[in-house]
Structures are given as structure tokens and as C-alpha cells.
Amino acid sequence: EYVFLITKELRLDPLAGYHAIELLQRFMVKQLADLLTASTPPGAAADHPKSQEDAIYDNLKERLPLIVFSCVQLASKMSIHSRMIDSDTAVRFLRSVGHSVSKQALLESELMVLKGLEFRLNVPNPLTYTEILLEVLGHNEPSVPVERLHHLCHHVLQFVTLERTAVYDSLLKATVQCVSPSREQREKFMTVTEDCMLLGVTVIAVAVFILHVRRWQQVKRLTVFDAAVKSSLLLH
Known part of the structure; x- marks a missing residue:
């Protein structure tokens, strides 16, 4: 729903929205799989697997709005029918919905998603x-x-x-x-x-x-x- 709202608000082509959803799903699946198989994160007890999972989900929950937006931003760059979301537009939009982020944070989030997807952005929708x-x-x-x-x-x-x-x-x-x-x-x-x-x-x-x-x-x-x-x- 968040992806559809971003797409509508920024007047992007609907194809960019569905492309973003596919990118988001693939990224989240891989991210969760990698995190759950990695070592115990700081603050989670090694002998309490549930605590480890909670820490992972809490961490992702905090970053989710920016991850979602990064997927939309990447999808807009891949679409030939949609205008590309530049960094100024991205910062203004995120601030308008209560997320104050810097251009550097946006760039790092976008790069994280790219690496998580192994730079494979041409996915079917x-x-x-x-x-x-x-x-x-x-x-x-x-x-x-x-x-x-x-x-x-x-x-x-x-x-x-x-x-x-x-x-x-x-x-x-x-x-x-x-x-x-x-x-x-x-x-x-x-x-x-x-x-x-x-x-x-x-x-x-x-x-x-x-x-x-x-x-x-x-x-x-x-x-x-x-x-x-x-x-x-x-x-x-």
C-alpha cells in the first residue's frame, strides 16, 4: 500500500510501482534469510533465538520506510515511461511524511538494496x-x-x-x-x-x-x- 501511495503522490507510472513491489519482496526475502542465518546481533542473547529474531525484525522495521522508498526510486530509474526520482524530490517527500533523512542516507539505502539484489533489477512484474x-x-x-x-x-x-x-x-x-x-x-x-x-x-x-x-x-x-x-x- 505504501508503494502505491508513493507512486500516486509522485505521479509515477504504475509500472514503476509494481516493479518496486517485486524488488521489495525479493530484497526482504534475501535480507531476512541472510540476517537469520548470520551471527547473533548485538543485544540479543545467543541462547535465546527468539530474542535474536525480535532484534532482527525490530531493526528491519525501523529501516523499512527508507527501504520501500529506495525500491520505488530504483524502479523509477528503470522505467522508460516514468520520471526519475531525484535526491531533492526524495528528501522533500520523505520529510513530508515524517521521515527526516539526508541525501547521504538515501544513497546508502539505495546502494544497500542494490547490493542485496545483487544488482539484478530487471525482474518481471x-x-x-x-x-x-x-x-x-x-x-x-x-x-x-x-x-x-x-x-x-x-x-x-x-x-x-x-x-x-x-x-x-x-x-x-x-x-x-x-x-x-x-x-x-x-x-x-x-x-x-x-x-x-x-x-x-x-x-x-x-x-x-x-x-x-x-x-x-x-x-x-x-x-x-x-x-x-x-x-x-x-x-x-
């Missing part, structure tokens, strides 16, 4: 797949109102992104037909949660259903939706 699929859909079936679908898709994708945990948790439980999926089932399901193509296709399908229920069967034939859903069901 669901909006890119959604827009490409819409172009293909419009080319294959000119009667489909692509512009109206594009507008709806933005709302659907934003909702799914904000409610990601609940949406995928419900899908997993429905897939395995169990209210308490095992760890193995959750690990296998990761391929579904990380599939941007599947999410893009599903978002378009939902948008079409909202726009015009009668077009539902038509879009199913023109996309790989059936195959994608069937592949996810194989996890059971």
Missing part, C-alpha cells in the same frame, strides 16, 4: 504481463474493448496485490481441499504465487467477467487460462 496479454487479446479479437479492460485490470490487479496473502491462501486451500495445507503443499504452491503470467491472465479474466459476463467464454478460448488453472490444480 504482473502489470507488464497484463498489458502485453491485453495487446495480444486486442490483436486477436478486435471486438474486445481493450481500453475499458485496461482500466478495469488496474483496479483488479491492485486489489489482488493489496490482498495478496488472503487471495493466494484461499486459492491454496481450495486447490488442496484442506483448511490447513502442509508445509510441502505451501512450498509447491510457490510456483503459482510467483507466476506473473498466470496472475496477468487471471486479472484479465476477472476484468472481462466484470465488464461483460457473455465475453467470458470468448476470452477463455483466446488465453491460456484453462491450462494455467489446470497446472495449478496438479499441486494437489
Whole structure:
């Protein structure tokens, strides 16, 4: 939600926002994995693992706003359709939301994220797949109102992104037909949660259903939706 608010406030291209979310997720996963496997941080007792975890989470919590902004800033630099966030704009914005930081701190945070991601910034995001699929859909079936679908898709994708945990948790439980999926089932399901193509296709399908229920069967034939859903069901 914070990423979407920054993107809107700074009038960035929506693609930059979704790119930033992907960067943030990848960075946080790696950062947590590295910190949890590292030596006990100062102030945490070696014989109390819970204290160590609490210290790690507290440390990340303090830095999270700046980390999130750094991901947005990096994403803006990667986007050809979005203006780049310069250091002056970044400092002013962060101060306006109650975070007083220096340009040096911003630079260090950005560098930390870059190193954490091993400078791999060209990552897929669901909006890119959604827009490409819409172009293909419009080319294959000119009667489909692509512009109206594009507008709806933005709302659907934003909702799914904000409610990601609940949406995928419900899908997993429905897939395995169990209210308490095992760890193995959750690990296998990761391929579904990380599939941007599947999410893009599903978002378009939902948008079409909202726009015009009668077009539902038509879009199913023109996309790989059936195959994608069937592949996810194989996890059971």
C-alpha cells in the first residue's frame, strides 16, 4: 500500500510501482534469510533465538520506510515511461511524511538494496504481463474493448496485490481441499504465487467477467487460462 501511495503522490507510472513491489519482496526475502542465518546481533542473547529474531525484525522495521522508498526510486530509474526520482524530490517527500533523512542516507539505502539484489533489477512484474496479454487479446479479437479492460485490470490487479496473502491462501486451500495445507503443499504452491503470467491472465479474466459476463467464454478460448488453472490444480 505504501508503494502505491508513493507512486500516486509522485505521479509515477504504475509500472514503476509494481516493479518496486517485486524488488521489495525479493530484497526482504534475501535480507531476512541472510540476517537469520548470520551471527547473533548485538543485544540479543545467543541462547535465546527468539530474542535474536525480535532484534532482527525490530531493526528491519525501523529501516523499512527508507527501504520501500529506495525500491520505488530504483524502479523509477528503470522505467522508460516514468520520471526519475531525484535526491531533492526524495528528501522533500520523505520529510513530508515524517521521515527526516539526508541525501547521504538515501544513497546508502539505495546502494544497500542494490547490493542485496545483487544488482539484478530487471525482474518481471504482473502489470507488464497484463498489458502485453491485453495487446495480444486486442490483436486477436478486435471486438474486445481493450481500453475499458485496461482500466478495469488496474483496479483488479491492485486489489489482488493489496490482498495478496488472503487471495493466494484461499486459492491454496481450495486447490488442496484442506483448511490447513502442509508445509510441502505451501512450498509447491510457490510456483503459482510467483507466476506473473498466470496472475496477468487471471486479472484479465476477472476484468472481462466484470465488464461483460457473455465475453467470458470468448476470452477463455483466446488465453491460456484453462491450462494455467489446470497446472495449478496438479499441486494437489
